[in-house]
Amino acid sequence: MTSRAGNSTQFKFRLSVLAGTLSLLLIIIPLWISRVDSAVKPDQYKLLAEGTRLLEDGKLDAALEMLKQVPMPAPGEDAGAFVRARMEAAKILFSRRDYAGSTEMCDEILAILPDNLEAKNLLVQNQSAQTPELLRFLKDMKTYLPTLLKSSGMTLVLVLITMAVSPVGGLFIALCRISRLRALSSFFWCYIWMFRGTPLLLQLFFIYYGLPPLGITLKPFTAAVIGLGLNYSAYLAEIMRGAIESIDAGQMEAAKAIGMTYWQAMRRIIVPQTYKRLVPPVGNEFIALIKDTALVSTIAMVELMRAADQIFNATFNIFILIQAAIIYLVLTSIFTISFRKLEDRLGVYENR
Amino acid sequence: MIELKNVVKRYGSLTAVDHVDLGIEKGERIVIIGPSGSGKTTLLRMINFLEKMDTGTILLDGKEVGYRRDKKGRLVMEKPEIICRLRSEIGMVFQHFHLFPHMTALQNVMEGPITVKKEPRGKAEAIAMDLLGKVGLLDKKAVFPAFLSGGQKQRVAIARALAMHPRLMLFDEPTSALDPELVGEVFGTIKNLASEGMTMVIVTHQMGFAREMADRVIFMDNGRFIFEGHPGDIFSDRMDNPRVKAFLQKVL
Numbered sequence A: 001m002t003s004r005a006g007n008s009t010q011f012k013f014r015l016s017v018l019a020g021t022l023s024l025l026l027i028i029i030p031l032w033i034s035r036v037d038s039a040v041k042p043d044q045y046k047l048l049a050e051g052t053r054l055l056e057d058g059k060l061d062a063a064l065e066m067l068k069q070v071p072m073p074a075p076g077e078d079a080g081a082f083v084r085a086r087m088e089a090a091k092i093l094f095s096r097r098d099y100a101g102s103t104e105m106c107d108e109i110l111a112i113l114p115d116n117l118e119a120k121n122l123l124v125q126n127q128s129a130q131t132p133e134l135l136r137f138l139k140d141m142k143t144y145l146p147t148l149l150k151s152s153g154m155t156l157v158l159v160l161i162t163m164a165v166s167p168v169g170g171l172f173i174a175l176c177r178i179s180r181l182r183a184l185s186s187f188f189w190c191y192i193w194m195f196r197g198t199p200l201l202l203q204l205f206f207i208y209y210g211l212p213p214l215g216i217t218l219k220p221f222t223a224a225v226i227g228l229g230l231n232y233s234a235y236l237a238e239i240m241r242g243a244i245e246s247i248d249a250g251q252m253e254a255a256k257a258i259g260m261t262y263w264q265a266m267r268r269i270i271v272p273q274t275y276k277r278l279v280p281p282v283g284n285e286f287i288a289l290i291k292d293t294a295l296v297s298t299i300a301m302v303e304l305m306r307a308a309d310q311i312f313n314a315t316f317n318i319f320i321l322i323q324a325a326i327i328y329l330v331l332t333s334i335f336t337i338s339f340r341k342l343e344d345r346l347g348v349y350e351n352r
Numbered sequence B: 001m002i003e004l005k006n007v008v009k010r011y012g013s014l015t016a017v018d019h020v021d022l023g024i025e026k027g028e029r030i031v032i033i034g035p036s037g038s039g040k041t042t043l044l045r046m047i048n049f050l051e052k053m054d055t056g057t058i059l060l061d062g063k064e065v066g067y068r069r070d071k072k073g074r075l076v077m078e079k080p081e082i083i084c085r086l087r088s089e090i091g092m093v094f095q096h097f098h099l100f101p102h103m104t105a106l107q108n109v110m111e112g113p114i115t116v117k118k119e120p121r122g123k124a125e126a127i128a129m130d131l132l133g134k135v136g137l138l139d140k141k142a143v144f145p146a147f148l149s150g151g152q153k154q155r156v157a158i159a160r161a162l163a164m165h166p167r168l169m170l171f172d173e174p175t176s177a178l179d180p181e182l183v184g185e186v187f188g189t190i191k192n193l194a195s196e197g198m199t200m201v202i203v204t205h206q207m208g209f210a211r212e213m214a215d216r217v218i219f220m221d222n223g224r225f226i227f228e229g230h231p232g233d234i235f236s237d238r239m240d241n242p243r244v245k246a247f248l249q250k251v252l
Helices: A002-039 A042-056 A060-068 A080-095 A099-112 A117-130 A133-177 A182-197 A200-210 A220-246 A249-257 A262-299 A304-315 A318-346 B040-047 B080-088 B105-116 B121-134 B150-162 B180-195 B207-213 B242-251
Strands: B002-011 B014-024 B029-033 B055-060 B067-069 B075-077 B090-093 B168-172 B199-203 B216-221 B224-229
Touching: A042 A060, A042 A080, A060 A080, A080 A099, A080 A117, A099 A117, A133 A182, A133 A220, A133 A262, A133 A304, A133 A318, A182 A220, A200 A220, A200 A262, A220 A262, A249 A262, A249 B080, A249 B090, A262 A304, A262 A318, A262 B105, A304 A318, B002 B040, B014 B040, B014 B224, B029 B040, B029 B207, B040 B168, B040 B199, B080 B090, B080 B105, B090 B150, B105 B121, B105 B150, B121 B150, B150 B168, B150 B180, B180 B199, B180 B207, B199 B207, B216 B242, B224 B242
Parallel strands: B029 B199, B029 B216, B090 B168, B168 B199
Antiparallel strands: B002 B014, B002 B055, B067 B075, B216 B224
């Protein structure tokens, strides 16, 4: 019994110590918190909390009023509540298109924390929102024009290389196609069939992504040039074959009659007569080529289309695309006019 | 000079030239007449190796030329180089001229000497100028064929053939594509050539020209020589071959 009573007393004592400690903690913690809070103007945070609550309730006017009341801290004082309140206010004002008010809020934040990123960004947003839209677009166009022009240089390089390579390849294939050697002719029939019958995009993918597993890794530029060169050679080959076959058979006979070999006749008589006939369809192909170079943007080449796409995605400025379109139009127009002139020059021997 | 023996050319079931023998002597002027499709042009083209004969022999100065037999014994043309050399010695003038349209009159005439004979430009130009003068077209030397009349074109074509200094000239209906008033100038040119002793074979429908020019007239029909003789015989009243008579009645 005694031991039981003693045990009971001991238990009660322990319980009271625990309760005492707990209640002490319960008093001390809030006190400590309130001490911290009250040490720096407790109403700053009360106002911020109230304002945030109103904002969450959708009472924007009241929230704005409340947030604006958070006073500016003296130098060295905690600026947390003030900065947050002004930021919220700036956002509310921005959403109401009160850009001047929003700018004012941002300025107040930056006066205390000059490096505040959020305020800086919003300030820029306010500035560009205040400029008229058209002006902003035009400004973007000026900003990004050098980038677009530089990348259109790559487009032009690709076009010029393909223009230099594909007529040579095309003529070679065309001559093989009309050759009496069946194997040669059939081989290039297949070549043309494949390159004209599948998308250029697929061919580029194959060369750039498909060859590395087979042990051939190409740089994007090399892959682009090979892809465009092979594809355009196939197209030009058919145009050239058509042009060669359109030359009157009497020309070959007359050339042979003065003792020329087949190849002499081809080189001196037949092929030169195709030049003028080739200009319109080949010009057509080269204009298509200017636009087809846009496809190489898919194999990590930065050319005009890729650059325009990147800038557009960053700015959502439709004028960048219009600008790119204009550059393409300028390029194609130069080609159209040059080919017209070339055709006239090559046709001097014709009586029209 | 050139001799064709037993020459046959078939197109499918049609026999265009049917066992023909033809000897051409140096300086001789032969005119071949006959209805269309009778094989005249085909015969001419075989002399120039533009057409392959099926059977027969072609002799140049008594030597077989242009053909050999393959392993299976079939008649095949010689290698291109040999054929080209043979052709370069035989000039040909076509009905439709076939001037090279992208070259001026002078360039057309120079082309053979430069490309085939590899003559230096200066020499080729001298030859060409001389020949253009001969056909009376020196003033047209810088003109492209498209700006020449039919008669002028054909005269340039004759000069172009002559530039290769051929031993034999073949004329395939040289005036058939010409307006009547232009026929004379081309015949004039051919006559001048004849007066210089050029050996020539002419296919034509111009009977007057045949009568005037020919040493020998050949009448061809269905791929065969129906009649062969002096123009005086063929165009005389004594002509008794009914097919020749019928043809001549139609064209004269």
